[in-house]
Amino acid sequence: xxxxxNNDPMGVLFIFKASDGLAxxxxxxxxxxxxxxxxxxxxxxxxxTVTDVQARTTLYVSEALEQIIGWDAQxxxxxxxxxxxxLTHPEDVKPLIEAFLNGMNLWNTSPYVxxxxxxxxxxxxxxxxxxxxxxxxxxxxxxxDANDRVLYSIIFSQDVTEEKNKEKxxxxxxxxxxxxxxxxxxxxxxxxxxxxTVFGIALSPREMEVLKYIREGHAAKEIASILGLRLNTxxxxxxxxxxxxxxxxxxxxxxxxxxWGLE
Amino acid sequence: xxxxxxxxKPLRSVFDTNSDGILVTSRSGKIVYCNPFLSKNVKMxxxxxxxxxxxxxxxxxxxxxxxxKLYKRFSxxxxxxxxxxxxxxxxxxxxxxxxxxxxxxxxxxxxxFQSIGSSTENELFSTKKHSILKVMDNRADTGWIVSDVQTxxxxxxxxxMEILTGWTKEDFLKGGWGFGLSNIHEDDVAKIMxxxxxxxxxxxxxxxxxxxxxxxxxFRYKKKNKGYIRxxxxxxxxxxDANQQVKFLIASFSLQSKxxxxx
Numbered sequence: 474x475x476x477x478x479n480n481d482p483m484g485v486l487f488i489f490k491a492s493d494g495l496a497x498x499x500x501x502x503x504x505x506x507x508x509x510x511x512x513x514x515x516x517x518x519x520x521x522t523v524t525d526v527q528a529r530t531t532l533y534v535s536e537a538l539e540q541i542i543g544w545d546a547q548x549x550x551x552x553x554x555x556x557x558x559x560l561t562h563p564e565d566v567k568p569l570i571e572a573f574l575n576g577m578n579l580w581n582t583s584p585y586v587x588x589x590x591x592x593x594x595x596x597x598x599x600x601x602x603x604x605x606x607x608x609x610x611x612x613x614x615x616x617x618d619a620n621d622r623v624l625y626s627i628i629f630s631q632d633v634t635e636e637k638n639k640e641k642x643x644x645x646x647x648x649x650x651x652x653x654x655x656x657x658x659x660x661x662x663x664x665x666x667x668x669x670t671v672f673g674i675a676l677s678p679r680e681m682e683v684l685k686y687i688r689e690g691h692a693a694k695e696i697a698s699i700l701g702l703r704l705n706t707x708x709x710x711x712x713x714x715x716x717x718x719x720x721x722x723x724x725x726x727x728x729x730x731x732x733w734g735l736e
Numbered sequence: 737x738x739x740x741x742x743x744x745k746p747l748r749s750v751f752d753t754n755s756d757g758i759l760v761t762s763r764s765g766k767i768v769y770c771n772p773f774l775s776k777n778v779k780m781x782x783x784x785x786x787x788x789x790x791x792x793x794x795x796x797x798x799x800x801x802x803x804x805k806l807y808k809r810f811s812x813x814x815x816x817x818x819x820x821x822x823x824x825x826x827x828x829x830x831x832x833x834x835x836x837x838x839x840x841x842x843x844x845x846x847x848x849f850q851s852i853g854s855s856t857e858n859e860l861f862s863t864k865k866h867s868i869l870k871v872m873d874n875r876a877d878t879g880w881i882v883s884d885v886q887t888x889x890x891x892x893x894x895x896x897m898e899i900l901t902g903w904t905k906e907d908f909l910k911g912g913w914g915f916g917l918s919n920i921h922e923d924d925v926a927k928i929m930x931x932x933x934x935x936x937x938x939x940x941x942x943x944x945x946x947x948x949x950x951x952x953x954x955f956r957y958k959k960k961n962k963g964y965i966r967x968x969x970x971x972x973x974x975x976x977d978a979n980q981q982v983k984f985l986i987a988s989f990s991l992q993s994k995x996x997x998x999x
Binding site: 505506511516588591611614627 | 866868949973
């Protein structure tokens with residue numbers, strides 16, 4: 474199942490595999506190193522993946538995957554890159570693919586010269602429980618083919634969500650300090666009667682309230698019931714809210730509000 | 737500060753089974769420990785050597801001179817002839833010496849004797865045969881060691897270990913476990929050794945049952961250019977022998993915090 478930013482299902486991904494060329498057969502190529510791979514794969518703090526970059530298939534995934542994003546390692550081996558990409562945050566897919574292509578280009582145009590340098594990617598992966606986890610991956614050339622083109626790559630990935638959250642908190646603190654120094658109000662809690670203003674986006678307390686319930690996943694009808702207002706009134710607040718945020722729909726409104734720190 | 741005998745007490749179990757000769761002396765050259773491998777080679781019991789001067793074993797090597805050199809170079813390597821009482825012949829060894837304890841205030845000297853012609857490079861774990869080890873060698877963020885738990889020899893040392901500790905690959909390969917373990921801070925080594933023995937015994941008593949779990953330890957490790965770093969070490973079983981006993985281990989070392997001043 475493919476999900477949008479709100480974790481709402483938005484489509485189904487089908488993966489068709491030929492019955493030949495199973496991953497375990499291709500992994501036989503590393504038969505003399507299989508103990509080494511498994512010993513490295515015992516580590517729970519680091520996810521290890523071996524991929525065939527030419528066939529775009531996954532040969533080995535260590536069990537740390539389950540700890541990091543709740544997915545069974547074998548599922549990843551069976552479904553390869555398509556599954557990995559489908560779990561990547563929509564905003565991170567393009568930069569991730571670009572970084573991969575740039576890295577491959579560097580490795581292939583100057584064989585062996587940059588093999589000691591990893592391609593680094595930072596992206597969000599969707600955990601099975603619906604949360605986003607920040608992942609830092611370092612990809613190295615494992616083996617080249619007879620034409621010296623990269624054939625196998627080994628990737629070491631770590632969950633860096635905690636570090637990213639700390640970083641985000643620090644950035645917010647610095648931003649708030651800067652706003653205070655410049656006498657600009659930071660996002661209001663919505664408890665007062667003044668509009669919440671951040672970077673020119675001014676929301677009324679009622680609009681903030683509606684935004685809060687949209688964030689919690691309530692439909693307009695439910696919000697009307699919670700606030701004791703008519704459905705038309707809630708729809709009117711929503712319309713005004715979307716206009717102020719320049720949002721097309723609820724998901725868009727949440728994304729923009731998050732982006733500007735409207736809470 | 738601990739005496740040299742107290743310092744090596746937790747390491748005795750490893751020293752005793754090491755397949756390199758290990759001799760520990762005070763800084764003035766008084767023998768305080770000789771392992772079974774060396775005593776067998778020189779045909780003298782450890783008890784008959786303890787308390788005697790180093791000159792008793794190697795007349796052409798000046799311990800005080802080595803002690804001075806170790807202040808500047810941190811390790812000292814030479815080819816040496818050992819005289820034995822039981823036979824007139826001289827035994828040829830490559831000997832490597834290191835200070836024990838902190839670099840500023842060492843408490844003794846550790847000598848590692850390797851038979852002439854014994855190779856420190858093990859073809860079993862060469863980067864030419866193992867593309868995965870080649871990648872591990874390229875990883876600058878983590879140090880990697882493959883070692884033989886039965887002989888106490890190191891067979892693969894990555895560049896990351898050099899970056900992390902300042903000690904060279906040669907230091908680790910020539911010094912083996914005797915050298916590697918004696919660099920652990922004196923206040924941490926006893927706990928680390930107990931932890932190690934427990935984990936090893938568990939894996940030897942129940943072959944394969946625990947192999948998919950690595951074990952983690954954190955300790956202070958002596959750098960070559962003085963001072964200690966706090967490292968996290970994660971160890972996994974790599975291979976077993978024909979009797980299903982643990983043979984090779986692979987361990988990673990990563991920095992846990994900034995340099996600590998010497999304790």
